[in-house]
Amino acid sequence: MQMQEKGFWDNVKRAEEVTKETKQIKGKIERYELLKSRIEDVEVLSELMEEDDLESAEEIIAEIKSIEKTLDEYKVEILLSGEYDRNDAILTLHAGVGGSDANDWTDMLLRMYTRWCEKKGFKVEVIDLLQGDEAGIKSVTLKVKGEFAYGYLKAEKGVHRLVRISPFNANGKRQTSFASLEVLPELTEDQDIDIKSEDLKIDTYRASGAGGQHVNKTESAIRITHIPTGIVVQCQNERSQFSNKDTAMAMLKSKLIELKERAHKEKIEDLTGELKDMGWGSQIRSYVFHPYNMVKDHRTNEETSNLNAVMNGEIDNFIKAYLNNF
Numbered sequence: 172m173q174m175q176e177k178g179f180w181d182n183v184k185r186a187e188e189v190t191k192e193t194k195q196i197k198g199k200i201e202r203y204e205l206l207k208s209r210i211e212d213v214e215v216l217s218e219l220m221e222e223d224d225l226e227s228a229e230e231i232i233a234e235i236k237s238i239e240k241t242l243d244e245y246k247v248e249i250l251l252s253g254e255y256d257r258n259d260a261i262l263t264l265h266a267g268v269g270g271s272d273a274n275d276w277t278d279m280l281l282r283m284y285t286r287w288c289e290k291k292g293f294k295v296e297v298i299d300l301l302q303g304d305e306a307g308i309k310s311v312t313l314k315v316k317g318e319f320a321y322g323y324l325k326a327e328k329g330v331h332r333l334v335r336i337s338p339f340n341a342n343g344k345r346q347t348s349f350a351s352l353e354v355l356p357e358l359t360e361d362q363d364i365d366i367k368s369e370d371l372k373i374d375t376y377r378a379s380g381a382g383g384q385h386v387n388k389t390e391s392a393i394r395i396t397h398i399p400t401g402i403v404v405q406c407q408n409e410r411s412q413f414s415n416k417d418t419a420m421a422m423l424k425s426k427l428i429e430l431k432e433r434a435h436k437e438k439i440e441d442l443t444g445e446l447k448d449m450g451w452g453s454q455i456r457s458y459v460f461h462p463y464n465m466v467k468d469h470r471t472n473e474e475t476s477n478l479n480a481v482m483n484g485e486i487d488n489f490i491k492a493y494l495n496n497f
Contacts (some may be wrong), residue, residue, distance in 0.1 A: 260321040262352065294317065464476050
């Protein structure tokens with residue numbers, strides 16, 4: 172076993188990844204044993220139950236439904252067999268067409284995905300955030316930590332469309348707004364790529380909060396430009412310049428993996444997806460608040476009228492439908 176080998180902790184990053192993988196495998200075994208035990212218990216209760224015992228029958232039916240839900244979750248995980256599907260994810264939201272409404276919509280989506288992550292038991296870390304001028308946010312980048320985080324979230328990449336009565340319009344007119352979601356896998360040690368230092372331009376600046384106000388006195392925020400490709404990444408969330416640089420480099424490597432995959436495939440939808448222009452006809456999903464309540468995914472035709480549930484992070488049905496179709 173690798174963890175018992177001499178010098179295992181010499182490479183801390185690799186050791187942490189092996190420890191994490193070992194924990195995941197143990198977790199899967201425990202989940203399997205628990206599910207097996209639950210099924211056996213239902214079988215025993217069914218055999219012992221008397222014909223007129225309605226209370227026990229209801230309990231058994233409820234447990235069967237719960238088991239079916241767990242099995243559905245396992246089936247989805249089987250679909251997540253891509254090279255990067257088990258990885259943590261780097262998620263970026265950008266406001267598109269719609270002004271203050273689009274910024275507000277981006278903030279609403281941030282809340283929706285944060286709630287979804289909480290339900291999944293995933294950890295969320297804000298890497299970079301740019302506030303809107305009047306309301307909401309112009310952009311935000313998150314790191315989502317958890318098994319299959321990228322595998323699930325890749326189903327959400329694309330343009331999201333909002334239709335509602337604008338709270339920013341004095342005439343109460345209906346407004347259509349757009350925001351895009353980009354999802355990248357965070358690379359592990361085994362998936363790492365080499366980047367030449369001479370190919371990088373690294374700038375430092377002071378982290379800023381709402382309205383551009385500086386929130387610290389030192390230039391701890393980092394902006395990295397990859398000169399050969401023109402890719403720019405930045406991070407201002409960590410307290411130290413060193414930590415911000417590490418996070419920004421991880422983002423850059425993920426973006427370079429995307430370019431590498433593009434060189435081998437004409438269509439890269441299985442990795443980061445095609446981020447179309449954020450406007451009419453480009454959306455993957457529409458969220459209609461007026462004149463009726465409806466959320467519809469235009470790729471799978473999955474839809475629901477339970478708008479409040481969706482905005483509170485209940486988006487698994489959309490993710491499952493996508494994974495089953497693509």
